Amino acid sequence: MGAEAALQLAEKLLLTATGKPLNDLQRVILAEAWRGHRYGEIALRYGCTEGHVKDVASQLWRSLSLALGERVAKNSLRAALARRLEVERLPLALQLPLPENPNFVGRLAAIAAIDRLLAQGHKVIVIQGEGGIGKTTLAQHYLQLRGFDQVLELMMAKEPPDILPVERVVEEWLRQDLNEEPGREFGVTLGRLKRHLQTRRIGLLIDNLEPALDSHGKLIYSQRRYLELLRVLADWRVQSVTLMTSRDRLCEPALAVEHYRLPGLSVEAWQQFFSAHQIFIDSNLLQEVHSAYGGNAKAMGLLCGEIRADFDGDAAAYWQEYQSQPLGVTTLGNLVMTQVNRLAQLDAIAYRLFCRLGCYRYQAVAQVPSTALAALLWDVDPTQHAQVMAALRNRSLVEYHAGHYWLHPVVRAEAIARLRQSPDWELANRRAAKFWSASVERITTLPTALQALEAYYHNIAIANFEAAAAVLLQSRDNQWGQYLPLASSLYRMGLIQPVIEAITLSLEKIQDPQQIGELHNILGDVFWITGQIHQAIRAQEQTIHLARQHLAQLRSEPDDARRHYYFRMLEVDALLSIGLYQLDLGELEQATQQFSQVITLAQGSKHQAWAEKAYVCLALTQAHLGQFQLAQQLAEQGYQALLSEAATASPGRYAYFIQRLGQTYSLLRQSTKAQKLYQKAIVFAEESHYIQIKANALSGLAALYRCAQQPQPAIAYHQQAIALLAKLGAKCDLAEAYYQFGLTYQQFAKANLSADFTQQATHYLNQAIALFGEIQAPRQVKKIEQVLLP
Template identity: 50%
Template sequence: MELDTALAWINETLFTMTGEHLTELQRVILQQVWKGKKYTEIANTYGCTEGHAKDVGSALWKQLTLALKQRVTKQNVRSLLERHLQQISITPFTRYPSTHSSPLDSPTRPSPLESPSFVGRTGAIAHLNTLVKQGTNVIVIQGEGGLGKTTLAQTYFHQSSQSLSHPVRGSDSSVQDSLTGYAKLNPTPPERPEAIQNAPFELVLELLMAKESANITPVERVVEEWFSKDLGEEPGQDFGVTLGRLKRHLEQRRLGVLIDNLEPALDKDGRLIPAHRRYVELLRVLADHRGPSLTLMTSRDRLCESSVTVEHYRLPRLDYFAWQRFFHHRNIHPTATTLETVHHTYGGNAKAMGLLSGTVQEDFDGDLDAYWQENSSDPLLVMDLKNLVANQFERLRLLDGDAYRLLCRLGCYRYQSVAKVPTNGLIQLLWDVELGRRKQVIASLRNRSLIEFAKGAYWLHPVIRAEAIARLRQSNLGAESGEEWTLAHQQAATFWTTSVTQIRSLADAIAAWEAYYHHLAIHDFEAASQVILHSRHNQWGQFLPLGSTLYRMGLLQPVLLAIENILPHVQSERHVSELHNILGDLLWITGDVHRAIAAQQQAITIARAALAPLQCNTHLSSIHSPENQPEDYPESDADSNSPKPSDHRVANHLNRHPNSHPDSHPDSHLGNHRKNNPQAYQVHQVHQCYTFRMIEVDSLLSIGLYHIDLWDLSQAIHQ
């Protein structure tokens, strides 16, 4: 059993159970455990503490225990997975029976109704059958472009007529009686009888909406065509009369109606556009009859006509195993890792699957691994796919500018360590929209099928995100060059920072850390350093900088890399010295003691250089004078996240103003502060003195501890 196959199955299974894919650390744990490695080696491979690796591993074994219905441990995970995957016979043709059931229930081979060009929709067909059985007359199959909505609708009508094991013909008297008497005997049936539900469609009436709203055919002409060419009779002189005749056909015969690509006829609120409001009359007839006929409509947007009763079915994306079978039919056999990555990147989109297979066969001799190795950095390289995505963005731009801007701004979120963004994260990006309209804009975007959502959280699939980022970078949203890109990242960083007030779990810490990446994306290194140094109360009751809390939770490597990445670009003396102080601890924990000592010495050098001109003894004595009571202190600029002096009067004053920073003032501002408000300037200087003095002392203590580690006791004493 290949590890890649097991990883693909676990990833798909956990996503079905929890809505979350495997994290990078979970993958590393599985890969290393598969090879018989210990947690110490796993931690070294990933760059975290052994304790953190054990915690993540323990949680993973618990999830797999629920999935496999037997206890999973580090020692038995490989054998249990191999046995389970052999039992369910994971092959290129294995799939899960329904997108609405657990992949663990009863994995089966593909439905006999599947074909090389129609895979992975057994669950969708079953869902449509359920709705039909419940008496639904109109079903709107909703989803993004290229998802396979039209193919599903056409296949459903075709299979209902052609793929029954015992077809029921219209000449069968019992069925014919059921059809003709259905409306009379069941004016409001709770469910359709099985004989009616399984009867073949006698005829399917089709309407393909024009792609441009201006080219949509008037509904009167559409219905006239149905009568003259399909139903074999003349339409009435009056449209209302014609609709009455259509209703009788729907009630007395088993007709199928397919209205494809409805969205060009809808406005931004999901209602029929004014020029074609009479389509509402047709939809009412299709929805309100009491016969056995069925209407399927496909649309990227949600239909929101209150007078028309419809059921919406949001079509899920094709799963990993559907893609696997599709490529197998075309003699394309990628590794499980490559296929899993490609499937995730394109969100299981059926159109993307077909376009990729053609490109891979033509240009890479059927080698998807080689194609992806060369083109993974540009998922929209295939021009037809790029046009498909771009057209959806353009339509949204024309219909709803606010929703369009939100979609583009959502490209700034990463959807990696934190896979989904809560509603408030979207609201934060609507800074230029009236407060009362912000949730309406989110609802509008949700109805366009361009954004994924579940339980109040949202995310973009990589291909949609790639287009959103490209448009956001172009700043064609009405802002000046680069301004929109910068503002979006600043707002997103603000959201993550303000939404996490305490670090009560690893998830809190990771969410707060997201702000770092946003500042890094716009090269705001000072702000990025503030994210690392922003102090919060953590789960152990400590008030520590985020960087310190993260490495205490086991995430050494991300913090280490982040500090080393931004240090050359940070200008603030205080930030640089504090970053060196944290860096020293990180290097010490990883065993690089000599570099740790050098980092702490650098922190001391910077702190002492900053202290030299401050005349700290003078400032400290003056701050204790009786006339300088806390309530008399003028406003100053101090950072509550910095170390506080022990004198409660100074500490109380500094805590009044937690949102500014002592290094944020240009010299001219401090000069004015000193001249116009000497007491405020004095408090600022005191704050600086305590900050740098505490950095100096902490670094000296750390160096002493490091020397003890090296058994250099004489150096430790001198510290």
């Protein structure tokens, strides 16, 4: 192995271990150490001190030791990398032993077959076979066995209407698993996923594909956008491996996938499985049973559970009872039906729990805890709960691991069919919805948010739309220190499309004015974030109309203080929001009117907090209009409010307005106050992962350095801000950041007579014009065009 090959291998290993590419000095150290040169010689060649080379090399050897799993030093580098290269050249099937798992047997040939297909250059493999044959188990074990850097999973819904949109799937992969913000447009989001797939060994599992396929094996019309994802996964340039499982063949001519037909397990595998579970069976009898079920893996597990639970481990006794009707149970579906019928006869309580478990979706939350099962045992003494759950486990009618449960797709189909026909359908979903809502006290992560959202889907399933809306509006503390409705926390975490879909459906069905008003209020902010400002304004106008209508009715009911407070809160919040939207559009006079209305309605009332925010926003509009004296007075009022003890205790509620106040002081040329506010906003944003606020504050700091005639920090902060906002896809803020960057280049171009700076200024100002044009903000476009004039 030459130095170049060694360097490439080491760089790949270190990139995987640290997530960072090598710098120039690290590359030189690796190459020269490979050739046997001393640290002093390396320092001389690179032009630095020997001590510095030793420090960098020491860290390099530590990182490489972690990546290789053995101690690496300068003198052992060649041998360690040579050993690793030999391992990588071995056939994959010879590299790692199968994990010892008594429930995973007989799949060495299947693993070797997948290895061969991957070695031939295939990136996407469809593992095809009948239900219960073991497709999912094989795919999961394969991805675990091959030691991928990360595994991403998508469990496809059983029913086509319940399939998650591909946009949402990729968003969740990026945010939850890959620690990256998705874009607001799907093409941008896919591009970010592709970069991860090209630089890291990622394994992907798309399970149970057939509900998304039509009778010809093509993706159904409503899910055609999955093709865009599959094309990325099949690209020859990615390092990733994608395994899909399906009962049906995927027949998309434009898609490069390879199929592997998974056979049933051998008789030997069945023998190994039964022996591992302490069930001893005559070889002739085993041959007969195996033949009856075609070696189906799930059937094997169900039979084992039945023999163990009801026949005391006596396989002959089991078969004596069922051999007269083998044709009636040869398919897995029929076997499940037979097993469930028997459960109904032997254990009515466990049978009811089995049926009720069909109400859980096993999608965003793929496995449910034992407390979720207990929630469905509302008519059973809690002291018996563990016994009932054990009865299902013993018969293999539920999958179980580490205290969590789920149903095999074929088994769930039977459970949900029976539940729909029983009187428990509505109550089971109500109980499940109540469980999910109660299980999340605080929204701190994306999984907790998705867990809370499960309650919405249970209420939709039983057409309880008011309860579904109540789930979206249930307020909790979140990671930003705010007490917000679930829908608001979800969109702030980036789950834009699910929130729009859920709110839109709810608004079509509900009648409660409070719910309608608040959902329109939230929907307005979602549209604002995505750059659909005019739709956002219309949504808030509906909120205001409804709130004022009910406030007028409440004049005759002066004792109903709670409802009066609520509708006034909706009104002032919607007015404040419209003012912010118009501020982004550059409609400063209209924004002024909105903020003034908020102050008039909220000043000195229980809604004083909205008045304080409106003072901050009004100060900014007046500064933009050149009314500096008034802006100064308003800013001071806002400054005192935002730095008060109450505001400091709840920074999440005011962080957005802190950076807005920083913009005001920047326009007033009070850079010290502006800088203090921007830095305060950044500290909060970094602690709570509030990227949008951080980016806007960085853009504000850049403008301060521009005014201070310091080009280097100004340009650096602009670049950071634009990179963050481009990732978020926040069009309004990104357009403003482009504008500010253009102004910076323009100012320094004039000072330095730099043609390059002039070109950069024109580029960023045109970028701003393009985005403001998409947003339909003609005032902003006109403002920038005037700046561009010679």
